[in-house]
């Protein structure tokens with residue numbers, strides 16, 4: 001059932017070319033723009049508080065990523081988020097590094113008080129920190145956890161009234177009732193920066209063309225993990241993460257409903 005709905009989303013993205021407004025970090029911003037283009041969306045990255053609300057008026061989805069947050073960018077994020085809520089487009093929040101420093105954790109909590117987030121996408125320790133857990137986020141990378149990822153996804157979705165997407169060895173998506181896990185992935189995805197950030201962009205593309213944001217979240221997350229698995233098979237033994245990064249972008253570009261349906265392993 002969910003699989004058929006997701007299959008239909010690939011063509012919708014390609015036909016509708018959703019505009020995804022990002023306010024994101026300055027490490028992986030270019031990768032996010034290219035991942036958006038590769039799946040069939042249009043990216044725009046605009047940060048000034050003077051224009052973010054106007055840009056949201058044109059957009060089909062909004063990505064907010066805390067990677068290199070500062071006070072000025074944060075104010076723009078709140079303004080853009082509120083404009084997106086008013087318009088009814090999905091807000092995808094990537095709480096990068098939350099749990100690592102009090103500044104990030106406090107700002108993330110403040111953001112959730114001011115903006116209705118449709119989908120939270122993070123690694124396990126970031127999402128755990130977001131719901132008040134004692135997480136061990138190492139900079140922007142996930143640490144160990146004292147709760148199962150299934151419980152974490154379900155609790156986070158219920159507590160934050162959102163869809164929770166937790167990436168990891170098994171990706172876990174919950175809307176508070178249902179839980180879907182994705183078996184695909186490859187450890188090399190953790191050896192290049194921005195695969196999580198790009199996942200949020202992919203989710204935004206899918207959620208910009210449907211009202212079924214749960215399916216959109218599963219679609220975006222599984223495209224990254226399946227593309228990562230396929231990219232590993234596409235590199236030679238004497239090639240490393242430089243080639244892998246390029247192949248990953250190729251596999252996102254090549255992804256369609258058929259490749260997806262044949263390769264995805266949902267639990």
Ligand SMILES: Nc1ncnc2c1ncn2[C@@H]1O[C@H](COP(=O)(O)OP(=O)(O)OP(=O)(O)O)[C@@H](O)[C@H]1O
Pocket residue numbers: 096122123124140141142167168169170171184185186187188189190192193194195196197198199221224225228
């Ligand atoms: N142990 C693992 N084995 C296989 N795949 C993994 C593993 N850990 C993460 N992944 C995959 O890596 C991708 C990114 O997830 P990750 O949890 O590393 O995000 P992240 O920490 O937010 O990344 P970034 O901050 O660099 O953007 C996902 O597709 C996920 O399935």
Ligand SMILES: Cc1ncsc1CCO
Pocket residue numbers: 025027028066067068096140193194196197
């Ligand atoms: C490495 C890094 N530092 C801040 S944002 C970012 C990109 C991955 O999240």
Ligand SMILES: [Mg+2]
Pocket residue numbers: 094096097122123140196197
């Ligand atoms: Mg991340």
